[in-house]
Amino acid sequence: MRVRDPLGAAFRLIGWAWVLVRHDALAPREITALLPGWLRPIIHFIHLFAGREGREGRPGQRLGKAFEHLGPVAIKLGQVLATRADIFGTEFATDLGRLKDKLPPFPTDQARREIERSLGRTIDSLFIDLGDPIGAASLAQAHPAWLADGRKVAVKVLRPGVERRVIGGLESMRLGAGVVHRLVPATRRLEPRAFVETVARSMELELDMRLEAAAASELKDVMDKSIAEGVGHMTAPGVVWDGVGKRVLTLEWATGIAMTDPLAAVQPGLDKNALADNVVRAFLSQALDHGVFHADLHEGNLFCSAPAELTAVDFGIVGRLGPGERRYLAEILWGFLNRDYPRIARVHFEAGYVPPHHSVEAFAQALRAVGEPVIGKQASQVSMGRLLGQLFEITALFDMHLRPELILLQKTMVSVEGVARRLNPDHDLWAAAQPVVERWILRELGPKAQIRDGVRELISGAKALSRLVQDPPVAAPTVVQVVQTPRWLVVCVVIATAASVGALILSLWSVIAG
Numbered sequence: 001m002r003v004r005d006p007l008g009a010a011f012r013l014i015g016w017a018w019v020l021v022r023h024d025a026l027a028p029r030e031i032t033a034l035l036p037g038w039l040r041p042i043i044h045f046i047h048l049f050a051g052r053e054g055r056e057g058r059p060g061q062r063l064g065k066a067f068e069h070l071g072p073v074a075i076k077l078g079q080v081l082a083t084r085a086d087i088f089g090t091e092f093a094t095d096l097g098r099l100k101d102k103l104p105p106f107p108t109d110q111a112r113r114e115i116e117r118s119l120g121r122t123i124d125s126l127f128i129d130l131g132d133p134i135g136a137a138s139l140a141q142a143h144p145a146w147l148a149d150g151r152k153v154a155v156k157v158l159r160p161g162v163e164r165r166v167i168g169g170l171e172s173m174r175l176g177a178g179v180v181h182r183l184v185p186a187t188r189r190l191e192p193r194a195f196v197e198t199v200a201r202s203m204e205l206e207l208d209m210r211l212e213a214a215a216a217s218e219l220k221d222v223m224d225k226s227i228a229e230g231v232g233h234m235t236a237p238g239v240v241w242d243g244v245g246k247r248v249l250t251l252e253w254a255t256g257i258a259m260t261d262p263l264a265a266v267q268p269g270l271d272k273n274a275l276a277d278n279v280v281r282a283f284l285s286q287a288l289d290h291g292v293f294h295a296d297l298h299e300g301n302l303f304c305s306a307p308a309e310l311t312a313v314d315f316g317i318v319g320r321l322g323p324g325e326r327r328y329l330a331e332i333l334w335g336f337l338n339r340d341y342p343r344i345a346r347v348h349f350e351a352g353y354v355p356p357h358h359s360v361e362a363f364a365q366a367l368r369a370v371g372e373p374v375i376g377k378q379a380s381q382v383s384m385g386r387l388l389g390q391l392f393e394i395t396a397l398f399d400m401h402l403r404p405e406l407i408l409l410q411k412t413m414v415s416v417e418g419v420a421r422r423l424n425p426d427h428d429l430w431a432a433a434q435p436v437v438e439r440w441i442l443r444e445l446g447p448k449a450q451i452r453d454g455v456r457e458l459i460s461g462a463k464a465l466s467r468l469v470q471d472p473p474v475a476a477p478t479v480v481q482v483v484q485t486p487r488w489l490v491v492c493v494v495i496a497t498a499a500s501v502g503a504l505i506l507s508l509w510s511v512i513a514g
Contacts, residue, residue, distance in 0.1 A: 024054030060095025073169030075138035118245030206316035234282035256303035269306035319408035
C-alpha cells in the first residue's frame with residue numbers, strides 16, 4: 001500500500017530512532033564491546049545523546065520503556081521479542097514481558113464514556129457494576145463487570161485515540177520497509193513490504209471489537225469441537241453479544257489464573273510439562289485440523305488451572321491457513337519428526353517456496369544439516385539462535401522468499417514455543433507436536449484418506465458423466481463465408497502481373513539478341 005503521508009512518516013521514523021537513542025536501546029552500551037572496532041567510536045558518539053532513561057535499568061527494561069513511548073505498533077514488536085528468552089536471555093525477555101498486560105491504564109470514567117458511546121446505551125442498562133481495569137495492553141484494557149443475571153464478565157475497551165496512533169505507526173513501518181527494500185537488495189527475498197502489510201492488516205482488524213467478537217465466537221466453536229472429539233487442549237469464554245460494539249467487547253469471565261501472575265506457576269497440582277504440551281498441541285490442532293488459529297498466544301492472553309487446563313482470551317489477531325498451507329505445515333513437521341529430509345525438500349519445491357532451478361537433493365542435504373542437531377534433544381541443549389542463523393543462511397542460499405501467508409503462523413509458533421519453554425526449559429517441542437501431526441497425516445494422507453479421495457473422484461466423475469448424458473454438448477454449426485474479391489483489385493493484379501511478365505520478356509530478349 002502506498003504511504004499517504006511520506007513526510008509525516010519520515011519524521012515519525014526519525015522520532016522513533018531518537019527515542020531509542022535517548023533510552024540507549026538502539027545500540028545498548030552493554031553490547032559495545034562485541035561490536036567491530038571501526039563501529040565502536042560511532043556507537044560511543046550515539047551514547048552521548050542518551051538521556052536519564054538510558055542510564056537507568058537493564059537493556060530489556062530500557063527497550064520496554066522506549067516501546068511504551070513509541071506506541072502500539074512498537075509494543076507488538078516487543079511482545080514478540082519477549083517470547084524468545086532462548087535467544088535474548090531470560091532476564092531480557094522478563095523485562096520486556098511487562099508489555100503484555102501491565103501497561104498504564106486510562107481512567108474508568110473515561111472507559112464508561114467509551115462504552116456508552118459505542119453501545120448506544122447506558123452502563124446501568126447492561127451491567128449492575130463495572131470495576132476498575134485489571135489489565136491494560138497496547139490497544140485496549142479490560143474491566144470486570146457483572147450482568148443483571150449475576151454472571152461475571154470481562155469488558156474490553158479500546159484506548160481513546162488508539163486508531164490514530166496505529167495508523168501513524170503503520171505508515172512509518174511502510175515507509176521504513178520501502179526504504180529497506182530499495183536500499184538493501186539482500187533483504188528483498190524477505191519481502192519487507194509484504195511483511196508490513198500482513199502485520200498492518202492484522203492490527204487494523206484489532207481496532208474493530210465486532211470483528212474480534214466474531215473471531216472469539218468462531219475459535220470457541222473450534223475449541224469446543226476439538227474437546228467433543230476428545231483432542232481438545234484449550235477453551236475460550238463465550239461472547240456476550242449485547243455488550244459488543246465497534247470499540248467494546250464483552251466476554252464471559254475466563255477461568256483460571258493469568259499466566260503472567262506469579263501465582264499461576266505455583267498452583268497446587270499444576271503439571272507444567274503437560275501444560276507446555278497443551279499450549280503446543282492446542283495451536284497445532286487449531287491450525288491443522290480447522291485452518292484457523294489464535295495468532296497471539298503469549299502469557300498475557302492465557303489463563304491456566306490445575307492440572308493442565310488452558311483458557312485463551314484476546315482474539316484480535318486470528319490466523320488462517322488454506323488446504324495447501326495446512327498440508328505444507330503438516331508434512332514439514334512430519335518430515336522433521338521422521339528425519340525424512342528428502343520429503344521435506346520435495347514439499348518445499350511442490351509448494352513453490354524454493355525456485356525450481358535449485359536441486360531437491362542439495363536442499364535436502366541443507367535441511368539435514370539444520371535438523372539433525374535439533375531433533376530429539378531437549379530445549380536446554382539447543383541453541384535456537386544458532387538454529388535460526390543456519391536457517392537464514394540456507395534460505396538465502398536457495399533464494400527462498402518470505403511467504404506473507406505464513407507470517408502469522410511463524411509468529412505464533414515463536415510465541416507458543418516461548419511460552420512452553422518458560423513453563424519447562426527442557427520442553428521437547430517435537431514430542432509435543434507428534435500426536436497432533438500424526439493424527440492429521442493419518443486422516444488426510446493415510447490409506448483411509450486415499451480411499452475417501454478416490455471415492456470422491458469417482459462420484460465427481462460420475463456426476464460429470466451424468467450431466468454430459470443429460471445435457472450433451474451441441475455441436476456449433478460451421479459457417480462458411482465466401483468473400484468475393486472486388487473487381488478493381490482483380491484488374492490491378494492482372495495489370496501488375498502483365499507488366500512484370502512483359503519486363504521479364506524484354507530483359508531476356510536483350511540478352512538473346514546480344
